Every structure is written in C-alpha cells, then in structure tokens.
Amino acid sequence: xxxxEQTPLQEYTANGIAKQFDLEFDCxxxxxxxxxxxxxxxxxxxxYLSGNAIVFHVAPAxxxxxxxxxxxPFNRIADYQSYNNSFRPPAINKDFDRIWWKLQELGVADxxxxxxxxxxxxxxxxxxxxxxxxxxxxxxxxxVSLDQLDEYYNYLxxxxxxIAVDKGWDASFVxxxxxxTQQEINDFGGARWRNKAxxxxxxxxxxxxxxxxxxxxxxxxxNNPNVDMAGWRxxxxxxxxxxxxxxxxxxxxxxxxxIQECANKFRYLDMRNGTWKTTSKITLxxxxxxxxxxxxxxxxxxxxxxxxxxxxxxxxxxxxxxGYVYGTADSFLKCTGKTYQxxxxxxxxxxxxxxxxxVSGENIDKFLDFDKAVRQVFLTHVFAYTKNxxxxxxxxxxxxxxxxxxxxxxxxxxxxxxxxxxxxxxGGRWYNEGLHITDSTIDNFGTTFDIRDIYAMSVTxxxxxAAIQADGNNAPGALVAKFGQPTSTSCQDIKFANVxxxxxxxxxPVGGLDYHAxxxxxxxxxxxxxxxxxxxxxxxxxxxxxxxHSSTNGVAVVCQSNxxxxxxxxxxxxxxxxxxxxxxxxxGDNVSVRDINYAGSGDAVYCExxxxxSGVPVATAGMANYKRKLVNAPQATYAVSQTIATVSxxxxxxxxxxxxxxxxxxxxxxxxxxxxxxxxxxxxxxNGSGWSSEYVELKSxxxxxxxxxxxxxxxxxxxxxxxLTNFDGSELTLGYHGYFGFKRDW
Numbered sequence: 209x210x211x212x213e214q215t216p217l218q219e220y221t222a223n224g225i226a227k228q229f230d231l232e233f234d235c236x237x238x239x240x241x242x243x244x245x246x247x248x249x250x251x252x253x254x255x256y257l258s259g260n261a262i263v264f265h266v267a268p269a270x271x272x273x274x275x276x277x278x279x280x281p282f283n284r285i286a287d288y289q290s291y292n293n294s295f296r297p298p299a300i301n302k303d304f305d306r307i308w309w310k311l312q313e314l315g316v317a318d319x320x321x322x323x324x325x326x327x328x329x330x331x332x333x334x335x336x337x338x339x340x341x342x343x344x345x346x347x348x349x350x351x352v353s354l355d356q357l358d359e360y361y362n363y364l365x366x367x368x369x370x371i372a373v374d375k376g377w378d379a380s381f382v383x384x385x386x387x388x389t390q391q392e393i394n395d396f397g398g399a400r401w402r403n404k405a406x407x408x409x410x411x412x413x414x415x416x417x418x419x420x421x422x423x424x425x426x427x428x429x430x431n432n433p434n435v436d437m438a439g440w441r442x443x444x445x446x447x448x449x450x451x452x453x454x455x456x457x458x459x460x461x462x463x464x465x466x467i468q469e470c471a472n473k474f475r476y477l478d479m480r481n482g483t484w485k486t487t488s489k490i491t492l493x494x495x496x497x498x499x500x501x502x503x504x505x506x507x508x509x510x511x512x513x514x515x516x517x518x519x520x521x522x523x524x525x526x527x528x529x530x531g532y533v534y535g536t537a538d539s540f541l542k543c544t545g546k547t548y549q550x551x552x553x554x555x556x557x558x559x560x561x562x563x564x565x566x567v568s569g570e571n572i573d574k575f576l577d578f579d580k581a582v583r584q585v586f587l588t589h590v591f592a593y594t595k596n597x598x599x600x601x602x603x604x605x606x607x608x609x610x611x612x613x614x615x616x617x618x619x620x621x622x623x624x625x626x627x628x629x630x631x632x633x634x635g636g637r638w639y640n641e642g643l644h645i646t647d648s649t650i651d652n653f654g655t656t657f658d659i660r661d662i663y664a665m666s667v668t669x670x671x672x673x674a675a676i677q678a679d680g681n682n683a684p685g686a687l688v689a690k691f692g693q694p695t696s697t698s699c700q701d702i703k704f705a706n707v708x709x710x711x712x713x714x715x716x717p718v719g720g721l722d723y724h725a726x727x728x729x730x731x732x733x734x735x736x737x738x739x740x741x742x743x744x745x746x747x748x749x750x751x752x753x754x755x756x757h758s759s760t761n762g763v764a765v766v767c768q769s770n771x772x773x774x775x776x777x778x779x780x781x782x783x784x785x786x787x788x789x790x791x792x793x794x795x796g797d798n799v800s801v802r803d804i805n806y807a808g809s810g811d812a813v814y815c816e817x818x819x820x821x822s823g824v825p826v827a828t829a830g831m832a833n834y835k836r837k838l839v840n841a842p843q844a845t846y847a848v849s850q851t852i853a854t855v856s857x858x859x860x861x862x863x864x865x866x867x868x869x870x871x872x873x874x875x876x877x878x879x880x881x882x883x884x885x886x887x888x889x890x891x892x893x894x895n896g897s898g899w900s901s902e903y904v905e906l907k908s909x910x911x912x913x914x915x916x917x918x919x920x921x922x923x924x925x926x927x928x929x930x931x932l933t934n935f936d937g938s939e940l941t942l943g944y945h946g947y948f949g950f951k952r953d954w
Contacts (some may be wrong), residue, residue, distance in 0.1 A: 216278035224270030230261045235278050238262075239480070242277045277573045281481060300546075333573075413442070413833070419473070448474025450484070457482035459506055466489050471496065479503045489513050489542075500528045502902065507535035507569075511540035520546045520557045520581070528565035528590070534952060539574040540594070543583030548602050548634035556581040556603075561588075568593040570617035578604050592618050597627040597650065603634055605641040609648050616652035621685045622677045623654030627672075632661035632696040639663055639696035645670070651710070652676070657689035661696045666703040673710030676734070685738065686711060691725070691746075693718040700724040700748075710734055715746035720770065722748040731755045738766035738790075747772040757782040769793035780805040781812075788824075791815035797924045818858035818924060822954055828843030838949035839869055845941045846934040852883070853932045854947040859891060859925040865952040867893065867917040869932065872943035874910035881906040881937030885917065888928035893919050903935065919950070 214233040222245075235241060238257035243250045245268050248716050255264045268274055407428035408414070414422055426439035433440040448470045451457055455466035464486045471477050475495050481502040489512040492498065498515065507514045514537045517524050526541070533540060535879070543557040550556055560582070566593070567575055575592035580602040587609040597614045600607075618625050627650045632639045643665045651673040659665065663761070674686035688711035691699060699717075702725040709732045715723060723746060732739045732754065740747055741758055749771075756764040756779065764781050767774055767790065774791075777800070781788050785808030789801050793816055800820035806812035811830050813821060826832050834835055841853045867885055883904040887893060894901045895919070901917045932948045933939045 218276045220274040220276075222268035222272040222274050224269060225267055226263050227264045227267045228258070229264075229274055229276060232277060235260070236280070240278055240280050242279050244275045244277075245272050247273070247275070264739045281368060345349050355869065379574045382764055421473070447476040447478045449478045450482070455482075455484065459483035459485055461485065464490070466784065471498075479505070480933050486514060489516045491515075492517050492524055496525070497522075498526045500531065500533070502530035503528075504531040505533045505535075507533065507537045507572070509535070509537035511538045513537060513539040514572075515541045516544070517541065517557055517560065517722065518544040520544075520555060523559045524557075525561045525563070526565060527563050532566035532568050534567075534569040534572075536569070536571040537573070539577040539599075540565075540572060540592070541575075542577040542579070543582050543585075544579045545602065547578050548632075549636075549638045550581035550603050556583045559585045559587045560584065562590050563588045565590040565592070567591070570595055570632060571619075572601050575614060578602065587612050589787055590614075595622070596625050596629075597653065598629070599626070600630045600640055600643075602632065603638045603640065604630070607643045608642075609645040611646070612647070612648045612786045614650045616654075616656075617650050618675075618676065620686070623675060623683065623685050625654040625675075626658045627651070627653040627656035629655075629658040630660060630662050632694070635696050637697060639694065639698045644668075654685070655687045655690050656711070658692075659689065659699065659702075660692045661694040661699055662702070663698045664701045666705070667707050668703075669703045669707065671708040671710065673708075674712070676710070687714055688747070689713045691715045691717075691723060693721065702726070704728070704730055706730065708733070712739060712741065714741045714743065715749065716741075716743045717745050720745045720747065722773070724748045726750045727752070730759070732764070733758045734760075735762050736760045738763050740765045742774060744768045745770045747774070749773075750775040750777075752777045754779045756780065756785065758860075759784045761786050763787035763790050766790045767792060767796065767799065769795045771796040772798055774799040776800070776804075777802045779803075781808050783807045783809075786810040787814060788812040789814070791817060791819055793817065794858075794926060800860075800862075817926065818860035818863070820860045820862055821952070824954065828953075833954055834952075836868075836949065836951035838868060838947045838951075840947035841932070841942055841948050843942055843944045843946070845875065845939055847933055847939055848936060851931050851933050852942070855930050855949045856927060857930070857950070859921045860929045861890075861921055861924040863921040863952060865919055865950055867915075867919055867930065867950050869904060869913060869915040869917070869948055871946040871948075872912045873906065873940055874943070875939060875941040876906055876909045876937065878937035881940070882935045883913075884933050884935035886929075886931040886933065887919070888925055888930070890923040890925050891919050891921055891928070891930075893917050906937070906940075 215234045218229070218232055220229050225578070235257070238252070241257065243255055243262060254266070255262050262276060308561045325887070340913070349391065359410040383924040390757070398839050407430040408424045410424060410427040412424045414424070414433060416422060422433050422437070425441055426438060429439040431438050431440065447903070448672035450463055450466040450470045453466040455463035455470075457463065463484045467477070467479070467484065467486065467490050469489055471492055475493070475497065477496060477498045480499050483504045483506075485506045485508070487508050489509060492515055504831050505514070513524070514533065524543075541562070543560055545557045546555045558667050570593070572594040574596045575594045576598040577602045582600070582602065582604045585607045588611060590612045592614045594617070597616070600879060614627055616625050616627065619904055630640045630643065639661045641663045643662060645667045645671040649671045651671065652675050654675055656672055656674050672688050672708045674688045675683045676686075688709055691702065691714070693699075693716075699721065700723050702723055706729040709730055715725070725748065727750070733756075735756075736759070739759065739762055740751060751765055753777070756762070762785055764779060764785060764787070765776050769792070774796070776789050779788070780802070785806075788804050788806045788808065789812070791799055791801075791814065800818070801813050801824060802821065804812050804825065806825055806827075811828050813824050813831060815834060823835075824831070826835055837855050839853050839855050846852055867887075869883070869885070883906070885893070885902045887902065904915050906913060930950065
C-alpha cells in the first residue's frame with residue numbers, strides 16, 4: 209500500500225515504569241532507528257524493536273525525554289531485472305516507500321534545522337556583548353593589532369561549531385573545530401582527536417591522525433592518544449563499513465581493496481544491504497565478524513577464494529540473510545591451519561561460524577575449503593548452490609551442520625563433483641573427527657558424501673541424494689555416499705538416522721576395514737542396482753528399520769566377499785525390487801538377516817555362505833532349500849558301519865535347528881541295533897554322562913524311526929558333512945521314502 213502521511217519523529221516523557229514506546233510511523237528495521245534519551249543516543253544493545261514499538265531492557269528514569277527518529281539509508285534494495293522475477297509490484301512499492309520515508313525524514317530534518325538555527329542565532333544574540341567583551345579582552349591581553357582580528361574571529365567560529373557539535377545539531381550543516389562534519393564524526397565512531405577541556409566520557413571513541421580508532425577506558429580522560437595512549441585502547445568491537453575506505457557498493461566498481469582495508473582496520477565488517485564486487489580474495493583476521501545480511505556480493509576471483517581465514521586463528525563469524533553471494537571463485541571461504549599433523553590448539557584455524565548465508569554460483573568451485581588443521585566449525589541455516597560443497601583436507605574436527613541446504617550446481621553434467629569430501633593426508637592418528645549433520649539437505653552431486661577419513665560421523669534427519677537423471681532415478685555412477693579406504697587409521701563410527709536417502713550408498717575399502725556403520729529408521733528410494741553395496745573387505749555394518757522403495761530392478765543390500773559383522777533387520781522392500789538381501793561369496797562371518805517385509809520378485813534373501821536368518825518369507829525354492837536340506841536314504845540293505853546318507857552344508861555361529869531322521873526298516877536281528885549321526889566340530893547336539901543324541905537306538909526287528917534332534921552352532925562352519933551310518937548291531941534293510949538331513953530354525 210502507499211506510504212501514509214506521517215512524521216518519522218516521536219517524543220515521549222518517561223514515567224520511570226514504562227519500557228515500551230510506540231512508533232506512529234512506518235519503519236523497516238531497527239537499524240533504521242535513532243533512539244535517544246535527553247538528546248543522548250542510546251546504544252542498540254539497550255533496546256530492541258518489537259512489532260511497531262521499541263522496548264527498553266530497563267525503563268528510562270522518570271522525567272527523561274525519549275526521542276525516536278527514523279533514519280532510512282540512502283540506498284535501493286532491489287536491482288530490477290527482466291529475467292529473475294524481481295520486477296514485481298511488491299519490490300517496486302518497497303523501493304518507492306523508502307523514497308517517501310526519506311522525504312518525510314528530510315522534512316523533519318528541515319524543521320529541526322530551522323529551529324536549531326534560530327536557537328543558535330538567539331544563543332549568539334543573547335551573548336553578543338559577552339562575546340564582544342571576551343574578544344576585546346583577548347586583544348588587549350595579547351597586545352595585538354586590530355588587523356589580527358580575523359584570527360580571533362576564526363577562533364570564535366570554531367567555538368560556535370564546537371557548541372553545535374556538542375549539542376548534536378544537524379550533521380550536514382555544522383563543522384567541528386577540527387574541520388570535520390557531524391556526519392564524519394558519526395561515520396567514524398567519534399571525532400578526530402580534539403583536546404576537549406572536560407575530557408571524554410568512558411567508552412568515547414576517537415579517530416587518530418593515522419586513521420586508527422581508539423576507545424577511552426577512563427572517564428574524563430584528556431590524554432591525546434596521538435601522543436600518549438594511556439587510557440585508550442583499540443577496540444575489537446567497532447564496526448567498519450567498506451564505504452569508509454572508498455568502496456562504492458554499487459556492484460560495478462571493484463570494492464576489493466576497500467573491503468580488505470576495512471577488514472584490516474575493524475573486527476566487525478559491516479557489509480549489510482550493499483551490492484559489492486570483488487576480484488581477488490579478502491583475508492580475514494581472527495575475531496572478525498562479516499555481516500552480509502541483505503548484501504549482494506559479486507565475485508570475479510578466478511581461482512582464488514572470496515574470503516580466506518589462513519595460518520590458523522581463533523574466531524570467525526560470517527552472517528547472511530536476504531542477499532546472496534555469486535560469481536566466479538575457487539571457494540566462498542577457505543580456512544587453513546598450520547599443519548596436517550597438529551599437536552596444539554594454536555595449530556588450528558578454529559571457532560568458525562556461518563549463519564544464514566546464501567551462496568549461489570555454478571562457477572564457484574567449492575562452497576567451503578578447509579585445509580590442514582581446522583576445528584569447531586558451525587553451519588546454521590546456510591544455502592549453497594555451487595559446483596562442489598565442502599572439502600576437508602587434513603585434521604578437520606568438530607563440525608556441526610544444522611538446518612542447511614547444500615546443492616550441486618552441475619547435476620548430471622559432471623559426476624566428478626562432491627557434496628562433502630573428507631581426506632586426511634597427515635595419515636596415522638591425524639584423521640578427521642566429528643562431522644554431525646542435522647535436519648539438512650545435501651543433494652545433486654556425483655558423489656554426495658566422499659568419505660575416506662573420518663571418526664564419528666552422524667547424519668540425523670533431512671534428505672541426502674545424488675545427481676538424478678530425467679526419469680527421476682539416480683544417474684548411473686552417481687552415489688549418495690562412498691566410504692573408501694582411509695589414508696589415516698580410521699574411517700568408522702558412521703551413523704545415519706531417520707534420513708531420506710535418494711540414491712546408492714557404497715562401502716569400498718581396499719583392505720579389510722571395520723566401519724562400525726549403522727543405518728536406523730532411514731528410507732532409500734530411486735536406486736538402480738544395489739541400494740547399499742557392501743563391497744569386498746568392508747565389515748561391521750548394520751541396517752535396521754529401513755524402508756526401500758521405488759527402485760529400478762534393485763537389491764536392497766548386497767554383500768560381497770570377506771564381509772564380517774553384518775546385520776540387516778526389520779527392512780521393507782516394495783514390488784520394484786528383484787532381491788532383498790544378497791550375500792555373495794563363501795568368505796565372511798557373523799552375518800545375520802531377520803524380519804524382512806518383502807514384496808518384490810526373486811528371493812528376499814540369497815546367500816552363498818552361512819548366515820543367521822529369522823523372520824524371512826520363503827517364496828522360492830532357493831529360500832526353501834536354504835531353510836532345510838533333506839536327502840534320500842535309499843532303499844537297500846546296509847552292513848554295520850556302512851553310511852546310509854550324507855548331507856553337506858554350512859552353518860552360522862549362533863544358529864539353531866534340528867537334525868531329521870525319517871526311516872522305515874526291517875531285518876534287524878541284534879538286540880543293540882544303533883544308528884549314528886556323525887556331526888562336525890562346532891555343531892552341538894544334546895548329550896550327557898553315558899548318552900548322546902548322536903546315537904539312535906532301534907527297539908524292534910522292523911518298523912519306523914522318526915527322530916528330531918536339536919542342534920546349535922558354537923562357531924561358524926563354512927562347509928561340512930553330516931552323515932548317518934548303521935553304527936552297530938546287524939545288517940539293516942531300509943524301505944522306500946526314507947530321508948535324512950536338517951532344518952534351520954527361522
């Protein structure tokens with residue numbers, strides 16, 4: 209809506225109780241307000257904007273005059289383009305509103321100026337005799353001629369200017385005795401040094417002759433800090449703006465040198481609401497805060513980063529929101545420690561916080577580049593649309609990513625891209641530690657997680673995905689995650705919980721490696737082939753409470769050779785799958801699969817080595833043959849010690865089941881006719897003192913025997929024979945349809 213007629217200045221008399229004072233005019237931001245008590249400006253930390261009112265943390269004293277004035281910046285907030293949907297009524301109306309607001313403020317300023325000029329005239333007129341007498345007395349005392357009157361006149365005018373400055377009158381119309389306008393005083397946090405007779409208040413700021421800013425730490429200090437710094441210090445919390453150093457902030461002029469000079473001078477780099485351009489990197493010191501809220505930063509940095517935090521340091525914060533960073537660069541931020549093998553805290557670049565950033569440029573090679581020793585990195589609500597995401601190359605520890613979106617700009621056009629890559633060139637114990645990602649989206653990279661060196665990684669909630677093709681499936685060769693062979697001693701303790709996974713995950717070490725990886729409560733979708741592929745030599749991986757759906761002839765979990773300590777349980781596969789769990793190769797131990805809800809074609813479980821199975825549906829002959837193995841006991845006459853039947857199989861440690869003997873017989877003449885089951889070491893049947901269920905006694909000359917002998921397995925048996933023999937007595941004649949074997953408990 210149009211701007212209503214209003215006066216952007218409100219005055220109140222405090223009652224000592226009220227903390228809230230209403231605005232009766234429009235205001236876009238707290239940064240656009242000047243709040244004063246008895247004409248002394250109040251720090252922003254003493255109040256805040258709530259709705260259409262300011263609220264003091266402590267109520268002003270009774271009788272104090274509270275003044276609230278709007279001060280809208282002289283800038284535009286939009287750069288209208290024909291291609292990016294910016295040329296819209298709301299954006300245009302906002303820009304016009306700001307113009308009208310400023311005109312209203314200028315009207316108030318003219319009214320205030322008129323009153324103050326009249327007041328100054330009255331002030332001078334009322335003291336005309338006093339000033340004239342003072343001037344003549346000075347001439348008399350100095351014994352100077354009247355032609356030196358100009359010098360004393362100039363002095364008088366400087367004193368008048370000082371009065372105007374002390375009273376805070378309109379900045380663009382008065383000049384201090386040192387030759388600065390009030391605007392310059394406001395911009396630089398204080399006046400250039402003047403030997404103020406009454407001294408400076410505690411906390412007052414002064415600009416020195418060399419351009420440095422210092423703050424008074426002693427009330428009433430009159431030391432000249434250009435000569436004596438006693439009582440003065442260089443504050444770390446002063447705010448600098450690149451415009452103070454010659455930047456234009458128009459997106460056309462190269463602001464690099466001005467931004468760098470500002471960063472060299474100030475710990476708080478205020479780039480809010482500007483449109484900046486850089487052509488080379490900006491190096492940041494420790495303890496720096498870069499405020500990019502509402503700012504647009506265009507980089508043309510070729511192979512350099514936009515910001516660099518190097519040679520270790522303690523403390524860096526970059527704030528964003530509203531605007532965004534775009535252009536061409538090696539990375540948005542590069543942080544570098546001192547060594548790949550740190551031994552002390554000062555070897556690290558540390559305490560790095562990024563909040564609310566929006567970095568968008570397919571020609572920015574990496575969002576973040578961390579090299580050597582880096583620790584304590586926090587990413588909160590950031591958005592990065594770059595070719596690659598985050599590269600951690602060294603001893604990178606204690607990283608937290610929360611509520612953020614990191615999205616690959618190249619998609620399927622470049623499958624060499626990565627979302628997060630972790631490598632540790634230091635080797636040995638110098639590996640990356642502690643990557644924790646919560647409620648974030650990391651998507652559309654060739655390999656979204658390329659992890660070779662990590663200790664303790666967790667992904668909780670959110671969505672992770674790989675580059676996809678037109679049909680919605682992940683692109684061939686693209687991976688959500690690849691866990692490879694570490695250069696250090698560790699790639700383990702990997703946790704995914706309640707994550708939506710859009711693509712394939714692969715464990716691919718070179719040598720034997722325990723990952724201690726666990727997927728819990730996740731959902732995998734749109735995967736070709738093996739959804740979770742546990743390749744040769746990868747061990748210690750658990751997949752539980754996991755839903756697999758919308759595959760293209762996929763298999764949920766595939767294990768290759770030499771895999772140990774694999775557990776797959778409580779998973780669901782829909783009808784798009786051709787296999788649930790495939791255990792390939794005869795090498796590998798301590799593998800279990802249980803509780804599968806399977807609607808696909810093919811076997812819910814296919815295995816080439818003994819595994820523990822329970823709660824798995826039997827839908828094909830393959831699964832039935834694994835669950836039980838029975839062989840014919842041929843109709844014939846068997847001498848004593850002759851083998852009747854043999855069954856060969858492997859057994860998993862912890863497995864239970866029963867051995868089955870089902871025979872009809874005749875011709876027994878001995879009174880001690882015994883059958884014996886020869887079992888391998890590690891397979892245990894009930895036994896005790898003087899007896900064992902390995903032996904089956906026939907009680908009559910002819911009849912049938914139906915025996916079920918329970919067993920359990922104490923160690924994994926890759927392959928072994930279980931044989932049934934006519935152990936003792938006389939010849940034994942078997943009838944038709946006899947069989948022997950075992951059945952596993954499911």
